[in-house]
Amino acid sequence: MEPQPLSVRPYAPTNPTRPFPYTQADMTPTDPGNDASFYAPPRFVTHIDDNAIVNLKRYYDDNLPEMGTILDFCSSWISHYPPRIHDAVAKGEIVVLGTGMNEAELARNPVFAPGKDADVAARDRRWWLQDLNVDPDVPFPKLGGQEVKLDASTCVVSIDYLTKPVEVLSSIRHQTNQGGKVHLAISNRCFPTKVVGRWLEVNEKQRLEMVGNYLHYAGWRDIEIVDVVIGGFLNDPLWVVRATKT
Template identity: 45%
Template structure:
């Protein structure tokens, strides 16, 4: 049991408005070139993702904060897409149960079938999971229309720590917007981890703030509106940021000595509305 003098654990409440800011476009036209989206490993992505990787990609503290965020912003009824997904989407249990009961229709696009089959949001409705490489065909509508089905009209979409791998992000986000209802939202989750050989060149050359602005540019040039940047980095119960941009503790071990944490993965969301 914690003593009365023990520091508060990191906040999982992502609703504080002070942690949300408007994205402000700084560009009049798309300035990036295909070279910016090249990668050090240009071999077929099917080979890289051929074997399932049952890993989390972000640490447990970040997962807690992300799940809390999804619990607030993702509807429990309607249709949702998790793209560039894998074996876990980090949605809360309430949404998993809603998906099982078909109250919430969850669709998934990912690269590895065993991972998709294990995803608790998708495995009760296998026809809603699509194995596809969005770097080969960035048309989300086409991927969701396989088999001749009419693509679903989406209320929301998520992409967790994978936007840095897309070589045609604007095309992906534009086609996603086309199958999203008016007022629907997309949430692009960003941390500082990646497979560097598969991340686009430009991503590896930018600092955190430049990456957040870049993802805002993706949404802006894809036609999304009301673009915002949400800071989901660890905070104490008073809202004080606990880590720097790389996840290192700002106050050392004393701030969270009872957890003996020196690092907590940083986390942000760049989101837009149709």
């Protein structure tokens, strides 16, 4: 059976000229303690169910570029990219870079393929540790000593943990080529003590609008909400909120 076309709807803030609508309390988690300690133990698990993973891979297959540079931020030991992306990485047609909080997890992610030469691999390691809640400025990636710009970025069920999402998304936008896109995958699973406070106070529709607002205030445009999986009793819901650098 052919998969059904995804439902896509545009999003824009009701009053786009007003100041950022969330307070510091809204953006503070219940446990604002040291994130480095919280994420220190490796978690080699998936944070969405198998059905959501299959559908996210299908979404990525249809929407990530054929060539270029992709950033997977708030990444882990698996990025849920389809075989097409892995094949393109192996051929050198796509470079995937990653940021995250756990060294063991990032080192195991096969999509961050190193160079064949050990010295090149050390110089061009394609992932790095970064606590975006402490330092939201994502550095310009370098390959072969040269800065590169991004063609797409992804983030899977982690945007709700960022206490400075506008700063992070603005930094990524600055490093993205014109026409490049960001894809933020969202479900209803979370570590409740670590998501920002407002996330636990609103419903799913309002959470998607929150993320749309993050993107708007970070300067992204053509914001869309994509229903990837309609959740039910036996399966996780999954949405992607995406936008373009125009």
